[in-house]
Amino acid sequence: MPATTAGDRPATTASPAGAPTGLAAERVAWGVDGRLVLDGVDVTAPPGAVTGLLGPNGAGKSTLLRIVAGVQRPDGGRVLLAGGDDDGADLLAMPRRRRARTLALVEQDAGTDLPVTVLDAVLLGRTPHRSWLAGDSADDREVARGALARAGAAHLADREVTTLSGGERQRVHLARALAQQPRVLLLDEPTNHLDVAAQLATLRLVRSLADDGVTVLAALHDLTLAAGTCDHVVLLAPGRDGAGGRVVAAGPVEDVLVPAVIDPVYGVRTTVLRHPRTGRPVLAFD
């Protein structure tokens, strides 16, 4: 994705209405087969910012996103909107369709074998905005095209999703989420399986969405990418000895991504360097 995306942005029909809305997950608990995966986890995503959800494998990052998205019922805790018009609204108690107009999730590796075109895939994002019996309106198509353009994928509109590369597919999924016109965007490992250029392009897009007022909560694997992109990070540690996964640290990148915090969680030795051009932290491990 070219750095010019922000410049040739369409009259952005795919951006949310109203003031930015943050997110607060409180004391979220979830277990499977008697094993506690999340144990009273608190996560806040400030409005209009990129919040990175970090942690080793098995820390429950994806699970937490699925719970926040309302796909999975937690055993305990709640998820609230914070700030904006619906301050304090309980996301999990919200009617599904209204929740789908408020919040969108881009999963890891959501694929299909069906011969569906990119534009049709993005139009799926309009589902919660119209009656089950209605077809695509001209308005829906306009929003979908706006979302595609915003994601830098307008040229892919006629392609079949199955023929796309990983980076292209990721942009289509982002466009589909944008077509929902969400105020909160959840991303599960959005850079997974992408080459370096596609990783940077995806995160630049995420960054610019947040600058437009979309609240982003993204599970990320790569700590350096997170350090370069996120405003805030939340570090989850997997549960041990019967205890569930919990939040080890949360806050601005500079406070959390430091050796004293990272080393015990990942079991590595971390050195924090500075990117010579951006000045953001670059993490090296041994």
Add this chain to the structure above:
Amino acid sequence: MTSAPTGTSADASTGTAAAPRATSGARRTGPWAAVGAVALLASVVLAVAVGPADLAPGDVWRSVATHLGLGDALGLAPLDRLPDAMVWQLRLPRVLTAAAVGAGLAVCGVVMQSLTRNPLADPYLLGLSSGASLGAAAVLVLGATVLLPVAAFVGATAALVATLGLAAASGRGRGIAPARTVLAGLAVGQLAAAATSFVIFWSAKGDQYREILSWLMGSVAGATWTSVAVAGGAVLVLGTALACTGSLLDAFTFGDTAAATLGVPVARVRWVLLVGVALLTGALVAQSGSIGFVGLILPHAVRLLVGARHRALLPLSALAGGTFLVWADTLARTVFEPRELPVGIVTAAIGAPVFAALLWRGRARA
């Protein structure tokens, strides 16, 4: 599916400006729907005219108009008694039953393929056909032929309940996964097939073999106006209801999680639609026996024409399925005249190579 993340920055530079207007499936639906409706109607008329005693399509119209009480209004003279009976008592019920069964099976196929996200799914995948066959074989052996439709229906429904129960139980309360549902359907289907074989082996005598075999291979030869009422009524009520679920099914394109985040009550929709498919399939196989490949092939073929969006796919598959089975049945009764083939043999003989071709095409594309 290619997973190589190549050339992302290169193709992005070709830019957002030169986006061609997409011709997505939705906008090509209208003409295809008209073509499909005309084709089905013409097929019914022509298929009734085809047969040993040659009738003209005009004769078919005359007979139908007379029976509908429109003969005088349209100034059409009634047909002679013999050809009229042939049209109205024999061929028309048979052709209409074939059309209804074909349309219903195609709709069931689309819904099943979408809900299980398995392109191989068809109404028989979940053991429905085997369950219906077991019920049918049991009553045929007992000599209670009048109960056949009921038994087939009960068998199909019982098989579906067993399949979904097994799939849900093996999912340990985390919902029904496509792969597990298919495997559970296989298990139930094999069990029912074994039980059917046992019933036939143990107790079938004389002509019962022939009767059971003909049912297992599928046929609309014995169709009456009652068959038309049951199959047609089921298609009109259940088929129409299922055909209206297009945007719900679309939401499943990228899986259950994606559907849930689009505001779809995933579990409820899946159960309601699967039960709808089971009821419709049960009503259809009770009239026709188990006819394979219609629910499998037709949705694939229609997808090639109009894309994967279900609002177009569902009604067009219904029209195509009806047309297909009308002609398959016409072939079944005319190819080896005066002997008749079970129509299931014809659909399999056409369907299997077409399916192989679709696989080949899919391979070339992926």
